[in-house]
Amino acid sequence: MIRPEAAAFFKKYSEIFAGLIIALIGLWLATRIGWFWTAIGVIIAFMGLGLAFTAFRRLIFKTDQIGPGVVEVDERQISYFSAYEGGSVSIESLARITAITTDEGPWSDDLHWVLEEDGGATLTIPNSAAGAEQLFDAFAALDGVDYSMATKAMGTTNHDRFVIWSKPRAALH
Known part of the structure; x- marks a missing residue:
């Protein structure tokens, strides 16, 4: 079982974690032999970083939503x-x-x-x-x-x- 506090933390930051994991996969691919895999890996790494950055920006807008309306x-x-x-x-x-x-x-x-x-x-x-x-x-x-x-x-x-x-x-x- 995962503690509720830990589950809430991972849920809150899940998009950022997903973007960083995608970036790491891209970096792993970039270290493979051959220019093709290097190019694909770099593209995937930048996409993952872009996703993580966008998720971070979106996170600042999130609240507990207990306000009116x-x-x-x-x-x-x-x-x-x-x-x-x-x-x-x-x-x-x-x-x-x-x-x-x-x-x-x-x-x-x-x-x-x-x-x-x-x-x-x-x-x-x-x-x-x-x-x-x-x-x-x-x-x-x-x-x-x-x-x-x-x-x-x-x-x-x-x-x-x-x-x-x-x-x-x-x-x-």
Whole structure:
């Protein structure tokens, strides 16, 4: 039997472990004799590292999901529903994504995502809402998302605002 704490740890980091195992298999293949196996091994190693890196980025978005509301991402539409507020925004009409934190973190769920549309409408989503991990995939569709800023926002202990992405503005000349 595996202890529940160990099982939870391996489940949480399973995608990262899978990517690293794939990378190790690729490195093993790269040490085989012949240029063909070396090339295949290097390609597989880079794919495994890419998978592990993406899984690590996705991990920062995961929470215990005990907060209010439900997030749903469907057909490039982000929706948030709760007992008190809610709404939806289209990914194409987004103008800015901001992470707002309070001074209660990083040990409590103090992060909220503010999605602003071009027309001025905003949608505020707590990171602890059920389904909030889907936001990672939705944000990945946008060019220039600053994941390092998102990581910094999730680890801060201050009341602050972090612009994760903003729509590039057209030059007037």
